[in-house]
Amino acid sequence: MATPRGYGIVPDVQAVDPSALVPEARQGRRSVVRISRAWYVACTAKELRGKPLARVVLGIPLVLFRAADGTAGALLDRCPHRNVPLSEGRVVGDNLQCAYHGWEFDCVGACRKVPGLTSEPEAKGRNAPSFAVREQDGYVWVWAEPDDEPTEAPYELPIGDGKGYTIVRRTVEFPGSLHATLENALDVPHTAFLHRGLFRGNAEPNDIRCVVTRDGRGVQAEYLDEPRPPGLAARILSPSGGTVTHYDRFRLPSIGEVEYRMGDESHFTAISLCTPISDFHTRVFAVVAFRLPVPGWLVAPFIGPVAMKVFKQDVRILALQTDAIERFGGEQYISTEIDVLGGQIWRLLRRAADGKAPDDDDSFRRELTLRV
């Protein structure tokens, strides 16, 4: 079975053989997932200008550049001739030129020039492996399998035309695996503890219901009965007195969404476009879109510092978690039923990494209670 030993499928509690709980020297286990036939954000559209840009996705060194007409290309960052990184070269017209012997490659990796050669430069063996590229919503997405035809389009930001919304974008780095970063982004219980006082954990805890639904491509947790914030805040955010709705969602292979509504007046969505740079380093292109009964410019100064504190606390914890995972040779997790999405994300990632197609027969619905 693909699940690593000791990893508890929610909500079962598994016993772990104590003799296995000693560090790496005696073991050797790594549960990292790598899904290459998928789109990931390599950079923002603005980051890619006149110079070649070196980026790593799934551990693969890429070079991105734009042809004279602005078309973006992504090649393996290694000249097929003598293996010098192409990102150390420069863009010449429509081509990327290697710094060592001046070989030139176009946006799809074809060799267009070999200085000094009197015959034709083009030959199949001289091409650089290339990666499909799409520019969309201000991001440059790459398909992480070389010389492959994408079988779907990149994820579209669910923010419509954005009218009436304040939209904030940030690129942040997490020292954690794709799984650990996504679980952290979508996990509720740690917010009341690690981020105590910042956005949960102040008042007496409430029992709230959670409905988890999974299909072949993702999983969603809907939280019911979540209390409205006390006093003034509630009156500002929802003068009509509407109910609170809250969804956390994961979409294969790398998207996290957190959505809150309070009545009709307030709507908040935080989207995490996660790019696994390497096994334990994930870059998150975060998009926050919110519409409140008060002007965005009025609340933004309050949200920013709080978000930064939350981010720093999560980064610190993920770094500690990653250190331990590496030291012990792999994750050895035990879960309870309130680890609502972590195990589901894991299951979906493993299936996809094993090359299994999304399977809606694998769908799932469950209710549970959480005290936060």
Add this chain to the structure above:
Amino acid sequence: MATPRGYGIVPDVQAVDPSALVPEARQGRRSVVRISRAWYVACTAKELRGKPLARVVLGIPLVLFRAADGTAGALLDRCPHRNVPLSEGRVVGDNLQCAYHGWEFDCVGACRKVPGLTSEPEAKGRNAPSFAVREQDGYVWVWAEPDDEPTEAPYELPIGDGKGYTIVRRTVEFPGSLHATLENALDVPHTAFLHRGLFRGNAEPNDIRCVVTRDGRGVQAEYLDEPRPPGLAARILSPSGGTVTHYDRFRLPSIGEVEYRMGDESHFTAISLCTPISDFHTRVFAVVAFRLPVPGWLVAPFIGPVAMKVFKQDVRILALQTDAIERFGGEQYISTEIDVLGGQIWRLLRRAADGKAPDDDDSFRRELTLRV
């Protein structure tokens, strides 16, 4: 046979195949011993106060903490839930609380609280592996096998009630394996060379006899005919003119003792409680107890600087030795009969690491001559 190739069992001289004497790239050998069913000092009693303390023993990351009543506990330094090091958390009453989701564990690793969970927190799979702990002689000893019952008591310091003795304790770090550190602590020939002028090697060398006795649990070298120090020193240390007796002892798995007597008046014991932090890093909790015909406060100022010089010379040599061992992929030692204890210590460590019980039929007595 468990002995690594090229390691000379005392006092045989073994020929080493020259083609084997090239670095690691062509080989791959490591003769480190790991004995986990044994007591090691994790820290001094004073070091363990209100905060959790991270320590590594035999490469195993441990967290030590004290419950409200002062009882010490030692757990694997990894939360079973999401693997964050427990040493990053804090002590709450009798429990150690993880920093990520707030899970709490008691002194024996039982899970006592899972914030947010509406059902019982305790479940076998949620426990943290724990290590037996004993506080004794001012040290906190841990049994390095998780969830195991110790089969013996920790080593007791042979200093009785200490009356009439000056006792000095120091914690020092050696960049060497447990074996290399113990051999260094108990080896005589290097003292006349590496530490020349500090406590041996000044005068004309003498031939002295040495009697080596080994039983299943340790080995002792007794040096006979060792000359008294010259002139004034001898008259101070032994006004009665008594003989010099000198013992070096190793006790499994990690204790070194050096004992000197000059007549009835002077008695000096240096005990090395060695803790293998990792394969090539040994922490020594050193206890020196001495009784001299002159007041301890009078000689201490002279002993301290000399001990520090000796320590620094040994640290430098062990670091060089370790570098070479790592570069060449393992020890490749050749011994002569005057490497009195090194080979014996190795043999005893290997037997214990292989899980063999102490065997007094394996006992041993030999005499040899050493020129120092």
Add this chain to the structure above:
Amino acid sequence: MATPRGYGIVPDVQAVDPSALVPEARQGRRSVVRISRAWYVACTAKELRGKPLARVVLGIPLVLFRAADGTAGALLDRCPHRNVPLSEGRVVGDNLQCAYHGWEFDCVGACRKVPGLTSEPEAKGRNAPSFAVREQDGYVWVWAEPDDEPTEAPYELPIGDGKGYTIVRRTVEFPGSLHATLENALDVPHTAFLHRGLFRGNAEPNDIRCVVTRDGRGVQAEYLDEPRPPGLAARILSPSGGTVTHYDRFRLPSIGEVEYRMGDESHFTAISLCTPISDFHTRVFAVVAFRLPVPGWLVAPFIGPVAMKVFKQDVRILALQTDAIERFGGEQYISTEIDVLGGQIWRLLRRAADGKAPDDDDSFRRELTLRV
């Protein structure tokens, strides 16, 4: 076949399976050559004086020292007793003394003293492996196979008595494999690109013919029709108006020669004595000998800065190439016919590394055209 996959034997172009062009994590390939039964320069004669000198050749740590009469010895830099590097010791008379217990070894590695031992120090197992040494042309050469008899003499500098020549010697470090460093030293096309403006690549390119000849021990490229430098430079360098001749040569296993003549007046030879320190670090003992119609002291100030710029550009490129090779787990080169010597050097190195004797039946002659 010994040639690594993807390495194009000149001048064939090979197709590379795109699925293979992803980084090391998915592969694992290394095409480094190690030829130990050969002479390499360990140091200059002047560098080896009274103190032991630690040097690494082919990854093997060596210690060099001189006996009282000046004879040089080279031993494995590890005391056979307790493995401390002998280079940390000191020279005592004709012997090298270890810093730990004072064991002493002579120039051929025989153990001559064991302090404290009452019996004979010499015994076969106590010897340090030794390496044959020759001093010649101001360099100390070592034969990189321990305890072996050299089957040939070291390479002799082809500079005769040097009369009428200006000779400059430099030791420079390249962050590249032996193969990459030698190819770089003897490659023409990159000079017109990477070093553009420094000694090629200014004017309109010319088609020039190149004759490549290989025998069992090396390979040579002779460039025909190379144009004379324009204007004043030509009149200075070759007042008689003679033709330009240019040879690049590789001699197994580690020698590069570049030779230029312009008429009878100007003659320039650059010799690279390459020592593979480790797989991707090559030290080059460079000897440049030139005879010009103008005094050496007049042109040296102009040649020095240009050579330094060329050197820095090559070092930067080799470092980038090495990074990529290591990241991708090995070279994956594609060559064209104008990679005149790289593939030949590779073939000769592989044959020698596989222990094959030089084979003149494997000789070879080919003409090609290059546009520079």
